[in-house]
Amino acid sequence: MLLWPVGSAWNISAMQFVRQSKFRHVFCKSVRREGCVEDVRITKIAWDSLFCAVNPKFLAVIVEGSGGPFMVIPIGKTGRIEKDHPVVDAHKAPCLEVAWCPFNDNVIASCSEDCTAKIWHIPDGGLQKSLKTPLMELLAHQKRVTAVLWHPTANNVLLTVGADAKIFLWNVSTGEALIEIAGHPDLIWSIDFNYNGSKLLTTCKDKMIRVIDPRSGRILQQGAGHEGVKPQRAIFLKDGRIFSTGFTRRSERMYALRSEQALEEPVIQEELDTSNGVLYPLYDADTGLVYLCGRGDSNIRYYEVNSDPPFVHYINTYTSPEPQRGIGFMPKRGLNVDENEIARIYKCTNKGLVEILQFFVPRKSEMFQEDLYPDTVGTVPAISAEEWFNGQDADPILVPLRSDKRQSEHSGEPKKAAVRRANILAEMPSAEPSSATTVSRRRSMAASQETAPKAEPSLNAAADVLIQQRRESVPAKSELFADADMGIVQLRHHEPRDDAYSSGRQGAGGATETGFFSAALASHRPRSEFMPKRAPEHNHMTDPNERIEELTVEVNRLKRIVRQLASRLRTVEQQMNGHDLSDLENA
Structure with missing residues (x-):
């Protein structure tokens, strides 16, 4: 039998084998x-x-x-x-x-x-x-x-x-x-x-x-x-x-x-x-x-x-x-x-x-257990997408799980409208000729349905709206930067600027906004295949081979747009022939 000295604090703690x-x-x-x-x-x-x-x-x-x-x-x-x-x-x-x-x-x-x-x-x-x-x-x-x-x-x-x-x-x-x-x-x-x-x-x-x-x-x-x-x-x-x-x-x-x-x-x-x-x-x-x-x-x-x-x-x-x-x-x-x-x-x-x-967790009391339910992550985002891509960070916004606290907090705030299909794209910038941003060509044709007429009797009218939207889109530039040490490449979206940097070749060797030096890629930086390109500027000093290459890329881009529009037109035509406009109205 082991005997422990009476009043020994360390012996009492040693006897607590069960974790609390x-x-x-x-x-x-x-x-x-x-x-x-x-x-x-x-x-x-x-x-x-x-x-x-x-x-x-x-x-x-x-x-x-x-x-x-x-x-x-x-x-x-x-x-x-x-x-x-x-x-x-x-x-x-x-x-x-x-x-x-x-x-x-x-x-x-x-x-x-x-x-x-x-x-x-x-x-x-x-x-x-x-x-x-x-x-x-x-x-x-x-x-x-x-x-x-x-x-x-x-x-x-x-x-x-x-x-x-x-x-x-x-x-x-x-x-x-x-x-x-x-x-x-x-x-x-x-x-x-x-x-x-x-x-x-x-x-x-x-x-x-x-x-x-x-x-x-x-x-x-x-x-x-x-x-x-x-x-x-x-x-x-x-x-x-x-x-x-x-x-x-x-x-x-x-x-x-x-x-x-x-x-x-x-x-x-x-x-x-x-x-x-x-x-x-x-x-x-x-x-x-x-x-x-x-x-x-x-x-x-x-x-x-x-x-x-x-x-x-x-x-x-x-x-x-x-x-x-x-x-x-x-x-x-x-x-x-x-x-x-x-x-x-x-x-x-x-x-x-x-x-x-x-x-x-077994508890005898039927009251709300504060120690089991700290404030948890809610449904309100802490920052916007633009803020995060620009370098900001924020911890999640927490909400209480206790029903009476949750109701009291929401009672003093205006009720936030539920995000519907049309609202998930609410941050989409308007396509104006002078705008610096654009809608990416990676977007689904379903997103183009947002501007399509909901009950247009003419198929040609729907096509005109889609074509007009494509014509008014103003492309943004995307540049490739690489960290040679890590071997990780990023594709970043950039706003066009009215300086030498926006020409795509001059100033490309400068420091980027992420702190990487991109001189190694300046001479052979590829254009993003998925982004629409700006209409080529007339420059008498441009190399004819480069001009032909730009025109070829532009022709291929327009062909892809035409194929997408043709697919969309066939879908709309099938819906109209079947007298089922519900899908078009919900688009």
Whole structure:
């Protein structure tokens, strides 16, 4: 028998073997089958993705079907889904990922193997018929688009990742790709923003983890990740640390916690089991809990990550009979705070059931628990897209989860109008001959429908409006800058200026606005293929070969415009012949 001296403080502390935490007793409870949706035929494509996204209004699931459809289900719907349930007929090839806009619960982005990403608007109450016309079609990647990610604080900023190892940052209010990051040597496996969106975190097939400045393309930090050859994933934690999942050389799954300044030396790592499924970390920044979900697994592990050694604390594992095929993680705004619910996961199975898993903290009191629900990220963006692209950063705007506080805060503010289809492009600049900005040619023809007549009896009149809009568009310049040390290239949108720099050749060797010196690219800087070009100025000193090259490029550009207009005219003609103008009115 061990005897401890009476009154010894260090002996008393030594006897406290149980870690003190308010999340130590978190448990998971599955919603009964009648409270879930069934017969959702989730896609069976062989791609590492969650295939599901959820917000307080809708559940989106990528489903089987010709092309790349995904289904949008109102969050309160239960029971069996009809076989003829409307879908978003999104792509011509399998859809790979969907992501809801954090600032508008009716707007969703999708990407596909058809090399496109698209923006969609879902009306309140869900779809009454299948949706085929997007708000915006984003065209830039040369290979399949593997991921889409919204900026956490800036409005209308979307990131797309392609199998061409390129990353594009878009201003979806204008449809322009303003930044291109190229330089990854192989396929990009995962990507994530930090808390305020000032940094990017990527994992690549070359087993490297990189921290990148998204506006300049500069690699801030990089280091070797997990040793296994299978895909690995990494996310930023709220305090800037990095949590990653991957495989060992023996194909054992593991997780690791890393410091941004020392990526190659994990603070802590642990091997879990042997399985082929990639582990997806789902992170709750408010509580510090991380949920590890693997496709093909029947269990979900959850941990608490804090600053107390060993930093990653195992809590529990939820196990169910059916393996998961897709996973959706509900934002904090959609939880039932009156029942101390701290997380909700939508688990899609191969049998068509979407199981709802709720995580609770047991409390005796029925009052609102302030310590469990700090202010969380709301639906108001902290900055605009233009401010972010110009170098500004801001933390997310937080809102209280307590219902009475939320109502009292909104009562003193004017009610903000809901963003509708016409309003998501409200920031689009007017196309005036003297304007310095323009609408990018990457914009979808669906965006051109905004100016099309809604019930025009004449097909020629609709064509005239579209052609007139093309004629009035004034192009902006886009320059390529490179950081030779890092090998990362960016495509940046620039306003034309009335100086020597605007000529495209004079002054091109000066310092850029990002601090990089572009003299190495000045003599052979390519024009952006996706941006319309300014009408060539008459210069008697211009080389005839250069003049012919410019005219050839201009002819090819006009041919592409004509082909797009011809496709649009055929669509309008089919709608008019079928006496169905509803799609045109909603465009």
